[in-house]
Amino acid sequence: MRTLCSSTLIGEFFIIGFAGLVAMKDPDLSSGLVWTVCGVAMLLSVLLCGMVTRPGGVQLGWALQILLVLSGFFVPLMFFLGLCFAGLWWASVHFGRRIDEAKLRWAAGQ
Numbered sequence: 001m002r003t004l005c006s007s008t009l010i011g012e013f014f015i016i017g018f019a020g021l022v023a024m025k026d027p028d029l030s031s032g033l034v035w036t037v038c039g040v041a042m043l044l045s046v047l048l049c050g051m052v053t054r055p056g057g058v059q060l061g062w063a064l065q066i067l068l069v070l071s072g073f074f075v076p077l078m079f080f081l082g083l084c085f086a087g088l089w090w091a092s093v094h095f096g097r098r099i100d101e102a103k104l105r106w107a108a109g110q
Contacts, residue, residue, distance in 0.1 A: 001053065001092070001096025001097050001100050002052050003096070004093075004095065004096040005048075005049075005052040005058075005061065005089070005093060006049040006052060007092070008089050009045045009046070009048050009049050009064075010045070011085070011088070012045045012068065013042050013045045015068075015085065016038050016042050016068070017042060019038065019077075019078055019081075020034050023038070023075050041067060045064060048060055058093055062089070065085060065089050068081070068082035068086070069082030069083060
């Protein structure tokens with residue numbers, strides 16, 4: 001599960017950075033605010049790579065997915081990208097757990 005979820009989170013790291021570049025073009029948003037919010041979200045996505053298998057890691061990942069979708073209010077394309085990454089997050093968690101279970105069954109059979 002860790003590999004699949006981490007891959008999704010690293011992809012989100014780059015998407016958040018690119019969304020920050022797009023949000024800077026909005027005259028109503030200050031660049032300091034944009035990069036503070038994007039920086040925190042980018043840092044969270046990287047830190048979550050190491051926390052995925054710990055208690056609460058998956059739930060924090062879901063919180064990041066929700067924030068990504070909500071960022072669509074500032075960068076409309078993020079509604080679509082946020083939903084795409086939420087789907088990738090679900091698939092990473094779901095299939096990652098199935099792979100981990102299969103590995104355990106295989107190791108028990110050895």
